[in-house]
Amino acid sequence: MKGKFITFEGCEGVGKSRQISLLEDYLKDNGIKYYFTREPGGTDISEQIRAIILDGKNTAMTDECEALLYAAARVQLIKREIEPRLNNGELVFCDRFVDSSLAYQGKARGLGYDFVKRINAYAFENAMPDLTLFLNLSPKDAFLRKGGADGKDRLEVSGMEFHEKVYAGYLELAEIYKERFAVIDASGSKAQTHGKIIAVLKARGII
DSSP: OOOEEEEEEEOTTSSHHHHHHHHHHHHHHTTOOOEEEESSOSSHHHHHHHHHHHBTTOTTOOHHHHHHHHHHHHHHHIIIIIHHHHHTTOEEEEESOHHHHIIIIIIISSOOHHHHHHHTHHHHHHOOOSEEEEEEOOHHHHHHHHTSOOTTBTTGGGOHHHHHHHHHHHHHHHHHTTTTEEEEEOSSOHHHHHHHHHHHHHHTTOO
């Protein structure tokens, strides 16, 4: 039986890392076997691509190059980790996936959803998530809670206008893929958001 694939999405500073940590603790405490990975990254080659993408010195990188690098890191992760584990019946979680490319490069960079879908055809055809947990919090509120952007992260310092476009992209995707997306209000406490995530995972029969 094929496993289940769940992804986390959201704007910068929304608290994904913390929620993933809390979920891992919950899964361990309840004896639920799982595998967590992240994008871009998750394999040696994908992590090297991640370093190139996020390096604050790479200001000359074109939008198309950025999108293709994400797609390259993604297919490596799918082939090496995600697909084999799903075929083995495992529960797989990923911090970001193709929806990030749709929101960041397709919407915010202006490359269009069709362009992103074409270069990520392998992901769309072979490894689409069963459930996407979208932590819903505006960029303004997220950065305020986070304490500002990380100056070494090329994406975080792209400016508020860029991040507002990313957010608008996510809201559009939540409508386009409403059966797959679970929109989680992340404006409350960490514990409250965690509780909502657990409730959704239980309601969808994931855990």
